Amino acid sequence: MRTEQDTLSFDITPNANPMPEADRLEAFKALGFGTLFSDHMAVIRWSADRGWHSAEVTARAPFPMDPASAVLHYAQEIFEGMKSYRTADGRAVLFRPEENAKRFNDSARRMGMPELPEELFLEAVDKLVEIDAKWIPEGEGSLYLRPFMFANESFLGVRPAREYIFCVIASSVGPYFKGGAKPVTIWASKTFTRAAHGGTGAAKCGGNYAASLIAQAEAAQHGCDQVVFLDAAEKKWVEELGGMNVFFVMEDGSLVTPPLTGTILPGITRNSLIKLARDEGMTVHERLYSFEEWQADAASGKLKEAFACGTAAVVAAIGKVKFTEGEFEIADGQTGLVTTKLREQLVSIQRGRSNDRYGWLKVLDGV
Structure with a gap:
């Protein structure tokens, strides 16, 4: 039997109010780490009865969340960290993204969460980088990508949740440690x-x-x-x-x-x-x-x-x-x-x- 997951494709809705280019380029002059976010996010939802569904790339925005959302009480949450770079010849590249996809599922299994097919993980990352490619800084900067998943079922009880949200956001970053490469x-x-x-x-x-x-x-x-x-x-x-x-x-x-x-x-x-x-x-x-x-x-x-x-x-x-x-x-x-x-x-x-x-x-x- 075919499921929604078997035919899942991403709906793309560009941000109607992206950051003005002048503001983004000005922000690039003093890049910190993890404070400057790109215009979009990629989202896929999971439920026990539907599996993975409702894949989309849309404007970065807050999630509506019930006060009884499981992640707030039982901390079912995992994430990854990865980067996209702009090479000297202008290519946008990712470094070993398939390893992040594998490790993400290792974390999901340990935390009692549903595994995300690796191809969906990779497609979500690709789609976000494609639509926010202008957020990849040139030079020594990079676009830090944060795939994450959290339990979003509203209930109070100690068991694995039956609803989850997977999301990828991106942040233009400079060096992690202040002061450059000093020890x-x-x-x-x-x-x-x-x-x-x-x-x-x-x-x-x-x-x-x-x-x-x-x-x-x-x-x-x-x-x-x-x-x-x-x-x-x-x-x-x-x-x-x-x-x-x-x-x-x-x-x-x-x-x-x-x-x-x-x-x-x-x-x-x-x-x-x-x-x-x-x-x-x-x-x-x-x-x-x-x-x-x-x-x-x-x-x-x-x-x-x-x-x-x-x-x-x-x-x-x-x-x-x-x-x-x-x-x-x-x-x-x-x-x-x-x-x-x-x-x-x-x-x-x-x-x-x-x-x-x-x-x-x-x-x-x-x-």
Whole structure:
């Protein structure tokens, strides 16, 4: 039997009152992160009786929401983060969007939500970028894309909802960290943890980030840019930052990064950097790495560099680590050669400046 989902196509309704071009170009002169939004959004709805239906691209606008909407009470919500770039020859490209589609469904399964067919996820992203292509900044900026899904059934009761909304919005962005590519300072939280085994650490759900905010505020109070979390069981092993994975560069040229054991997010940037490093002949160890080891290796010189990575920040060197008992510096607080090399390799592929031997770029024709 054919369902609505089998024949689903997007209704396109252009925004009747888009931002004036002069205002958009003026805003492009001082791009921050996540505050300047494009004119449109892509939306698909799901219900238990109809499946996925009512796909549209329309003017970005608030959702009418009942006070009993399930997401407000039980936090059934997931999201993705991805970017569209404008290459030097004028093409609009996406970086590994199929990986975002796969991870989105991994999150959906963990959160008891319906899976969205990957082709629908990708089509929604494509349609939004196509209609808002002028929002892709040239130069070092990018169009940050936020696909997300939330429970929208109105009820009070602890069970998976029977209605959901999937949406994609877009934001023209500059650098994630203020001050450009300088090394960041990290706060190692020994009070708060992010996730435990059997929990939602590997899912990209809002609750993980909500739980990290108090630790991020603690980091800011100590003059730090980000927080790094230790494991929940022993508070010993380094896991990830509030929104990024972490790598360590050792004196023998090898890399160490925490393993995917279900408590950290399987980052697409992380996966890409591991591939690039191994193809450059570097050894990459996905293993447990303790905070004490981090301190000792930094003091002895065995640790040469450390960096964080994610879609928003791409690659950011870690120059200093602070914690309750003190602080320590890595490589005199400077960005190391390996960090610089891997970042440049990745960014060159993302922006179409070098040969994409992996087929990671998706070119949007006619955009």
